[in-house]
Amino acid sequence: MKRAETVLFASSGLDRAAEMRRDEAALKKALKDGAGVLPLWRGKPMLEGDFETGAVSPAFRPMGHPTLAKAREAPVFLGRDETAGPLFAVDISGWVPADVDEDQIGGFVDNTVQRHPSEEKTGAGFAELRRMMTGLSVRDAELVATARGLLEWHRTHPFCSRCGAASEMAEAGWHRACPSCGARHFPRTDPVVIMLITDGERVLVGRSPGWPERMYSLLAGFIEPGETVEGAVRREVMEEAGIKVGRVSYLSSQPWPFPASLMMGCRGEALSREITIDPEELEDARWVSRSEMLEVFAGRHPEIAPARKGAIAHFLLEHWLSDRLD
Numbered sequence: 001m002k003r004a005e006t007v008l009f010a011s012s013g014l015d016r017a018a019e020m021r022r023d024e025a026a027l028k029k030a031l032k033d034g035a036g037v038l039p040l041w042r043g044k045p046m047l048e049g050d051f052e053t054g055a056v057s058p059a060f061r062p063m064g065h066p067t068l069a070k071a072r073e074a075p076v077f078l079g080r081d082e083t084a085g086p087l088f089a090v091d092i093s094g095w096v097p098a099d100v101d102e103d104q105i106g107g108f109v110d111n112t113v114q115r116h117p118s119e120e121k122t123g124a125g126f127a128e129l130r131r132m133m134t135g136l137s138v139r140d141a142e143l144v145a146t147a148r149g150l151l152e153w154h155r156t157h158p159f160c161s162r163c164g165a166a167s168e169m170a171e172a173g174w175h176r177a178c179p180s181c182g183a184r185h186f187p188r189t190d191p192v193v194i195m196l197i198t199d200g201e202r203v204l205v206g207r208s209p210g211w212p213e214r215m216y217s218l219l220a221g222f223i224e225p226g227e228t229v230e231g232a233v234r235r236e237v238m239e240e241a242g243i244k245v246g247r248v249s250y251l252s253s254q255p256w257p258f259p260a261s262l263m264m265g266c267r268g269e270a271l272s273r274e275i276t277i278d279p280e281e282l283e284d285a286r287w288v289s290r291s292e293m294l295e296v297f298a299g300r301h302p303e304i305a306p307a308r309k310g311a312i313a314h315f316l317l318e319h320w321l322s323d324r325l326d
């Protein structure tokens with residue numbers, strides 16, 4: 001797919017400077033010299049700008065800044081930006097905001113913004129990335145996705161999975177080492193296939209229970225051990241919708257840090273048409289014609305709302321509609 005690199009969270013060519021991860025002296029010096037550190041609170045990056053229009057950017061602060069005071073562990077190293085230099089991120093989930101509405105946080109839709117008392121003048125706040133992601137520049141999106149993916153892994157993997165001892169962050173956040181048994185653990189990325197299944201001029205969409213009203217998207221599923229991308233596409237579509245898939249081709253990928261997926265966008269040709277849904281996975285699935293999908297994207301369809309903007313499903317459907325999948 002020629003335009004694959006225009007998907008949200010596509011690579012911006014960030015220099016991840018892997019050689020610097022082991023260079024304690026260089027990391028220390030960068031932080032001492034005021035390198036930017038992005039705080040995240042319970043998976044929500046601190047952003048600044050216009051929260052109403054969505055024109056925001058990550059709010060980096062130097063080490064020692066009061067906003068970073070409740071850091072759980074050392075900062076993780078994101079890479080070297082051409083302009084800003086070395087950049088880091090830190091998890092401050094230990095901070096407790098004064099008035100936090102627990103019911104709103106971590107759900108499918110979280111519209112709350114938490115503001116640290118030391119950021120009163122700057123207007124910076126912790127916002128759900130899914131809500132703000134389409135307003136970020138390509139570079140900022142890569143930085144924030146990397147920070148979120150890496151820090152969420154540290155936050156949820158504090159113990160060695162081999163012996164159960166508490167593990168320690170190493171190499172500026174790019175692995176965890178177990179001081180008890182010596183095992184090394186690396187940040188995980190879970191491969192997921194997401195597929196545009198077509199039957200001539202129709203495309204297969206479905207919705208899972210619990211999704212926002214009317215929202216339909218492409219079918220997707222985790223790749224299992226011992227499985228190829230093509231095999232996973234065919235299995236998932238058969239399991240979820242009872243459709244047999246023939247030829248499968250790869251289109252483009254998207255890192256999806258909610259919390260650790262790599263979405264692998266594929267196209268598949270249906271060999272059968274009758275849909276039989278698995279009610280555990282799907283609430284509904286249906287074939288949608290090209291003209292109907294145009295109505296969906298225009299917001300005029302009575303029963304279907306489009307997949308979330310920024311998500312690869314939206315990206316692939318948009319390109320299918322305008323005949324730009326190749």
Ligand SMILES: [Zn+2]
Nearest residue numbers: 160163178181
């Ligand atoms: Zn261990």
